[in-house]
Amino acid sequence: MHDHAPRGIRAGGPRRLLAISLALTATVLVVQVIGAVLTGSLALLADAGHMFTDSSALVVALIAASVAARPADDRQTYGYQRAEVFGALVNAVILIALCAVIAVEAVRRLVEPGWVEVQGLPMLVVAAIGLVANAVSLYLLSAAQRTSINVRGAYLEVLGDLVGSGVVLVAALVIWLTGWMPADAIASLAIAVLIVPRAVSLLREVIDVLGERAPRGTRVPDIRAHILGAHGVVDVHDVHVWQLTRGAPVFTAHVVVDADVFARDRAAALLSELQSCLSEHFDVAHSTFQLEPAGHLEHDAHA
Incomplete structure (x- = not known):
């Protein structure tokens, strides 16, 4: 029987591996x-923006790993996970602005070639450093990403930046060997194209969370149908689904039940059944139900 467990530096815990990868990424960013x-390379600046994306993702992953164990208090009754969302908002805005600046500058260099002289060999050396650093980070995270969704997200970010570093390396080689300067502008545009969809997707996700929309992929009618399928449930109303941050959905609902449920003291069992249903079928760990007898009216109720 072979032992495939990671050894050496890759055997560290997720937080330790994320911290090492962050140190590597931040160093290469500088x-x-x-x-x-x-x-004078615009492509290197664009790739630095890509590295900034990875650094932010690794910081968020580290925060998530720390916040997950931090208890809520009387002021932050849901805990501190929403801080990740505000950090992601700042990150997305900065990235979109950076891509706009890079795109304008790249087009200018293509329209007016020759006014900026890019040093091919130093650019090649810096690009190679970035490529190696990303490869090392990818290697460190490769084992842990199979068991941690948090590390998996960071792993995919680093994988994307590895591609960006490869684009810069190719541009540097072209400039060094042929002296064709437009390669730098073309590479910077390619990297901006890689960054923009991720930044826009991140911004859309932030808006969804702050707007308290139901998490993507969550179908409220399906949840309502599961609840109505429980024995003793007559109706369900005031259904609300939102998320504190990515992967932290919250659910509340008012559930109307037969009088028999209270008469036979089955309320606790039904409540446990409903919470287990949401946890197992819809991955909602935090759910709150208000059980109401049939015929119960609320002054502020709204279907």
């Missing part, structure tokens, strides 16, 4: 910004 200034 190197790329300095390299972009020294070489």
Whole structure:
């Protein structure tokens, strides 16, 4: 029997691996910004923006790993997970603005070629450093991402940046070997194209969370049907589904039940059945039900 468990540095816990990957990514981010200034490469600056995306994702992943164990208090009754959403909002706005600046500058360089001289060899060295750093981060996270959805998200971010670093490396090679400067602008546009959909998707997700919309993929009619299928349930109303942050859905509902449920003291069993149903079938760990006898009226009730 073979042991396929990760060994050495990859055997660390998720938080430790995420911290190491963040240190690598942040270091390369600084190197790329300095390299972009020294070489005049717009592609390096674009890739630095891509690395900024990864750094933010790793920070969010680390926060998620820490916040998950932090209890709620009397002021933050739901805990501190919503802080991730505000961080993601800032991240998305910065990325979209950065992509706009890069796109304008790239088009300008294509329209007016020759006014910026990009240093091919230093650009190649910095791009190679970024490629190696991303490869190392990918290797570190490869084992843990199979068992942690949190690490899986960070792994996919780093994988995307590995592609971006490869694009910059190819552009640097073209400039170094042929002197064809437009390769830098074309590479920067390609990286911006990689970043924009992720930034827009992130912004859309933030708007969904702050707007308290039901999580994507959650069908309220299906949940209502499951609840109505429970023995003793007559009706369900005031159904609300939202999420504190990604992967943290919350559910509340008023459930009308037969008088027999209270008469036979089955309320606790029914409540447990409904909560288990949402947890098992819809992955909703936090659900609140108000059980009401048939014929019960509320002054502020609304169907």
